[in-house]
Structures are given as structure tokens and as C-alpha cells.
Amino acid sequence: MSFSQALEVAISLIFIYYVLGSIVSLITQWINEALETRGKSLEKHLKRIVGDKHVSEFVKLPQLDALRPIRYKNLMSFFTSSTEPKMLEKVPASILVDSYFDFVGLTATKEFEADRLEELIKAFPESEGKQAMLHWVEQGVTNIEDLRKRTVTYFSGVMDQASATFKSNARSFVIVLSIFLTLLLGTDSIQMAKTLWENAGLRAVAVAKAELVVQQEGSTEDIDSLITDLGDLKVINADWIFKERPATPTALGWLEFLGLKFIGLGLTVAAVSQGSSFWYDLLKKLVSKGGSSGGGDEAKG
Numbered sequence: 001m002s003f004s005q006a007l008e009v010a011i012s013l014i015f016i017y018y019v020l021g022s023i024v025s026l027i028t029q030w031i032n033e034a035l036e037t038r039g040k041s042l043e044k045h046l047k048r049i050v051g052d053k054h055v056s057e058f059v060k061l062p063q064l065d066a067l068r069p070i071r072y073k074n075l076m077s078f079f080t081s082s083t084e085p086k087m088l089e090k091v092p093a094s095i096l097v098d099s100y101f102d103f104v105g106l107t108a109t110k111e112f113e114a115d116r117l118e119e120l121i122k123a124f125p126e127s128e129g130k131q132a133m134l135h136w137v138e139q140g141v142t143n144i145e146d147l148r149k150r151t152v153t154y155f156s157g158v159m160d161q162a163s164a165t166f167k168s169n170a171r172s173f174v175i176v177l178s179i180f181l182t183l184l185l186g187t188d189s190i191q192m193a194k195t196l197w198e199n200a201g202l203r204a205v206a207v208a209k210a211e212l213v214v215q216q217e218g219s220t221e222d223i224d225s226l227i228t229d230l231g232d233l234k235v236i237n238a239d240w241i242f243k244e245r246p247a248t249p250t251a252l253g254w255l256e257f258l259g260l261k262f263i264g265l266g267l268t269v270a271a272v273s274q275g276s277s278f279w280y281d282l283l284k285k286l287v288s289k290g291g292s293s294g295g296g297d298e299a300k301g
Contacts, residue, residue, distance in 0.1 A: 005197070005203075007286065008196075008203040008204075008206075008207050009193060009196045009197050009203065010286060011206065011207050011210050011283065011286050011287060012196045012202070012203050012206035012207060012210070012233070013189065013192060013193060013196065014210070014279050014282055014283045014286065015206050015207075015209060015210040015213065015279075015283060016187070016192060016206070016230070016233060016235055017268075017271040017272055017274075017279045018210075018213065018276050018279035018280055018283055019226050019229050019230055019276075020178075020181060020182075020185075020187065020230075020268070020271075020272040021271075021272050021274065021275050021276035021277075021278070021279055022226055022276040023181060023223060023226050023227070024174055024177045024178055024181060024272055024273075024275075024276075025174075025275065025276050026223060026226075027177055027223075028170060028173045028174055028177060031173055032166075032169075032170060032173070033071060033086075036086055036087045036089075037166060037169050037170065038087075038089040038090075038166045039086060039087025039088055039089050040087065041162050041163075041165040041166040041169060042087070042088060042089060042090070042091070042159075042162045042166075043055060043059075043087065043088070044162070044165065045158050045159070045161055045162040045165070046058065046059065046162075047127070048127060048128040048129065048158060049096075049100060049127055049128065049129040049155070049158060050100070050103065050125055050127055050129060051125035051126050051127040051130075053125065054103075054125045054127075058099070058100075058103055059088050061099050061102060061103060063095055063098065063099055063102075064088060064091065064095070064096075064099050065085075065088075067088055067089075067090065067091060067095070068085040068086060068087065068088050068089075069085070069086050069089055070083050070084070070085055070086070071083060071084070071086050091159065093152050093155045093156040093159055094152060096155045096159070097148060097151045097152050097155055100129065100151065100155070101144075101148065101151075104120075104121075104124050105120065106120075106144060106147070113142070114137060114140070114142050117137050117142050118134065118137050118138075121133045121134050121137060122134070129154075132150075132151075132154055133147065133151075136150055174273055174275065175269075175273050178268075178269050178272040178273040179269050181272065182265055182268045182269045182272060183265065184238060185230070185235070185236050185237065185238055186236070186237035186238055186239075186240030186241070186244075186265075187230075187235050187236070187237070187265075187268045188237070188240070188261060188264035188265055188268065189264045189265075189267035189268045189271065190260055190263065190264035190267070191237075191264055192235050192264075192268075195234070195235075202233055202234060205232055205233060206233055207287075209229055209232070209233075210283055210287055211287055213280070213283065214280075214283060214284050214287045214288075244257075244261070245257070
């Protein structure tokens with residue numbers, strides 16, 4: 001067994017996982033933007049702060065409305081360049097606190113009597129934010145700046161939870177898309193490894209493409225280019241479910257065939273769902289190692 005051959009197979013497989021992961025990442029991005037999942041995740045947590053009935057009014061405050069991202073209206077807008085503001089997606093905690101204080105009327109005055117402040121807060125929309133304020137006032141916090149500091153900490157936590165909610169949703173898309181893409185293309189890790197091991201030409205193409213990706217620092221390509229890369233490496237086997245059969249069509253042969261196919265496809269799903277950035281980092285290390293090894297061999301020659 002040649003170490004350089006094994007290294008080339010490893011680099012080739014990692015490059016394939018990187019390409020598949022990039023395709024999944026691009027599609028996930030499109031889905032998230034189309035469904036506004038980040039904005040919906042944020043809105044869910046803003047409701048905790050200002051209440052279900054008032055969140056639409058809250059996000060219309062000028063300082064929040066100005067943070068809404070501008071994107072194409074729909075798919076046809078790619079041709080018409082028609083854009084519109086989408087749902088609010090990110091808010092720095094300091095801006096969120098200022099907006100909240102403006103919204104509930106705590107901006108103008110720096111100091112309140114405890115009874116007056118408690119009375120004012122009780123008039124706030126029913127929400128977790130209201131209950132937090134009441135709790136702090138009951139503890140003796142009546143200075144607005146002290147309330148602001150506590151609110152910044154509280155809202156920072158809420159924004160972190162909103163971000164975690166979005167990431168969980170996006171992760172679900174990645175896993176589902178990884179399964180779908182693997183089954184659609186028939187990218188069996190075991191079969192790919194075997195083909196690459198036996199075909200020096202394919203390994204050379206894959207390593208060259210991997211080196212190019214590292215040189216370009218993992219720049220994201222379009223879907224067509226990524227699919228072309230997979231096609232060049234002959235790993236697209238879209239009709240595998242109709243054509244692939246065990247060498248010996250016996251019960252034991254079928255069991256072995258299905259078992260290996262399940263493991264091979266499962267390995268690809270697990271790998272692709274790690275994300276393109278994970279494989280790019282590993283690819284960068286291995287390509288550098290391969291280059292160093294090659295340089296050492298040339299020096300010896």
C-alpha cells in the first residue's frame with residue numbers, strides 16, 4: 001500500500017465532501033432567505049419581550065426598521081432587480097434596549113419613585129420583558145441606567161437564544177438536504193473510495209481541484225460549477241437504485257449488498273452534514289501536507 005496513494009484518496013474524498021457540503025450550504029441559504037427563517041426565529045423571541053400583540057408595532061420603530069435586510073422580492077426579481085425590505089434578522093442588544101425603552105416610555109426620565117415606576121411598568125404589554133422589569137423594581141432598582149444595564153444583559157441572552165433557534169432550524173435543513181442529495185446522486189463513500197483507489201487519473205483530477213480550492217481560499221462557486229466538479233470525478237450515479245445489483249443475487253448476496261450500500265450512503269450523509277467549512281479546513285491541512293511530502297520526495301530524487 002502506497003502512503004501517497006492513500007493520501008490522494010483521502011484528499012479526493014474530502015474534496016467531494018466539500019463540494020457536496022457547498023451545494024447543501026447554498027441550497028440551505030436559499031431556503032432560509034425564501035422562508036425568512038432567521039427573521040421568524042428573531043420574531044419568536046421578540047414576542048417574549050414585548051408580547052404577541054405588539055411585536056409588529058415594535059419592529060416598525062425607525063431604529064429597528066432601518067435594520068431590515070433588502071433582498072429580491074421573489075424568484076422573478078432576479079430578472080427585474082425588484083427588491084424589498086424583509087423581516088428583521090439581527091439586532092445589537094444595545095439598540096434593542098434603546099428601542100424597548102422608547103417603546104414603553106422609559107427614555108425621557110432618569111429617576112422614578114418606586115411606586116410610580118411600578119405603576120408605569122404594570123401598564124406595559126404583558127410579556128416576559130414586563131415581568132423582568134417588575135422583578136427588578138421589586139428588588140429596589142429604580143434608576144433608569146441600572147435598569148438599562150440589567151436589560152442589556154437580559155436582551156443579550158434573548159438574542160443568543162434567537163440565534164441558537166435559527167441555527168437549529170438551519171441544521172435541520174442541512175441534515176435533510178444531505179440525505180436527499182446523497183440519495184439523489186448516489187454518492188456512496190465506499191464505492192467512491194474504491195473507484196479512486198483504482199483510478200490514478202481520477203485521483204489526479206481530484207487532487208488538482210482540491211489544490212485549486214485551497215489556493216482560492218474556499219471561494220464559493222455556483223451550483224453548476226459544483227455539479228461539474230462532481231461530474232468530472234464520475235461520482236454522480238443518479239440511477240443507482242435502478243441499476244446496481246449484487247454480484248450474486250442470493251439472499252446472502254443481497255444482504256451484503258444492501259448492508260454495504262447503507263453504510264456507504266450513510267457515511268456520505270454524515271460527512272456532508274458536517275458542512276463545507278469543516279471539510280475545507282481539513283482539506284487545507286492535507287493539501288499542505290501532500291505538498292510538503294511531494295517536495296521532500298523531489299529533493300531526495
